[in-house]
Amino acid sequence: MIPMGHTIFNLTRVFTKYYDCETRSIFVRCNTVFHWLIRFDSSLLRTKWFTTKRTSVRWSPMVKAELLKIPEKKLPCQILIVAIGPAASGFVQSHLLTDDFQVVGALFSGLSDSDVNTFDQMSPADKNCYIYRSRQIPDVFMCLCKTDVSAEQSYSWTEQLFSCISTASPHFYMSILCSYMTSEYRSEVPVSDMNPPFLRALKTPRFAGTPLCPYLEQPNLVSGLPAQLLTYCQMKDVKAVLYVCYTDTLYLDTFTMEVFKPLVQSTPIKDVFQENKKAGEVMKHIVDIYSLKNSLYL
């Protein structure tokens, strides 16, 4: 018998699953009572224990009304900026997300009991990803994803995001911002000599410009949600650029967020950027929120 892990059916008992190789069936043993309880057929194994978690998207009533009038059922879009992770989201929230932007949708990837949800996105544990659109220029969208979206859900997250946003425009530009730890960066030069935090980029063939930082060298890879988004753009053959910030700090600080600052002069962010005097204040506020989790020196 091979133990397969625990399932908590209710709060009073813990059930342990065992897999029997010979008969290819699942046995479940209840730890409070020492006898075999249920036997499952192996075909049930696939449907019952490996349930797929899917991301779902909700759009505002205004957007839903607009979609009814459009034959393709997708909102026209010229610029889409997706920020993944606390550093990238912090940068977009402080430098790009002005009052001109309103929430038009949200992506939900599931909450557990200990998660917190605030509607003004001011908690470090916020799991929901809000989609913003500019009031003045309604084909500029931004999406902030502060949470970790697992590899399992990346496919459905991407599918749901593009379910109502069109990439068909010839002027469509997408920019994906994310961050990684320097421990995951492989190079012949030691990372301490590279002065982290630093930026690297990847772009689709259609993106004609040159990114503001070097391309991501071999053998480094990006996986997860940023990779799924860039893969989608690669397959749709649209212009997209991915910027990765490699940082060596565990907790969010302003230096890491400011690494993205030169991008305000790059396509497509320069078409969205407006000088924001409160950016420094907002960044400090965001760092304070995350520093509540940083209890190392308390």
Add this chain to the structure above:
Amino acid sequence: MFVPRDNKPIDFKGFTLIYPALSVGNVAQLMADLLISTMTMHKVGYIQHPSLIPLVGNDPYAHPSATTCKVVTCCEVYDSVEHNVVIVQQRSPFIKGRRNAYKKWLAQWIRECGFSKVVIATSSSADERLDTQITGPQFRFVASDKIEADYGEMFRNFYEWDELERRQTFPAPSVLEAGDRGQGQLYIPGGGIAMALFNDLCSDTPVVLLLMFCSEGDNIPEAIELTNRINRWLGLILFHSRSIADASDVGVVKYTQWKIPVSWKLFFGSRFDQTLFH
């Protein structure tokens, strides 16, 4: 689903498909890398499926000093019209619990494409070998009926390849197990979806499964041996003992050895930071 590059419809009829299954030591993927890199195969499309973990990076077959960016995704299809071969290279693992869904889709896609033959390359855990498998060549093959009829004699007598022994019991082999052909079942631990895919396809498609026994570690020697054997059978590349530069042979590529792609750099991570010991 298969997404052709540039949205041009592609016809794979008559091509040979080499499918490296995700297996222990990634030997089959390393073999595919060597073939794609040496034959400079062209990327003809992507495979997008919800059961693959997403991944992007820069061009793995670029020149070491190249400064351009060509995005590579988690599963891509390469072909070589000159050698009549198609390779599906998968770079990331399956999402837990979705292997079967991908295998079903792949088997259906292979049937739709109409390949002339399918070569599934994989590897098997060396710690599950029978006593008779511990010594001698670590290469085995399993052929479907159609391949057995066309190439069985050649594999056994000319190339002297060994067929994978059947097992009565698994995982632990019985003490008296001799591995008689015709009795017992085929068992490839660590072979990924190779066995399941082979069983799915063998009834109506000419398919052969080629595997190496190996353990996790530096699997480049196993990959090179697997590549050499596949190359010997399919006749993809003729190696010369030295590079011949001849004015009359301009445009003809002379191969001397397998070309290691740039993505194999720093296989086991970066070097340690010297400042640690100051």
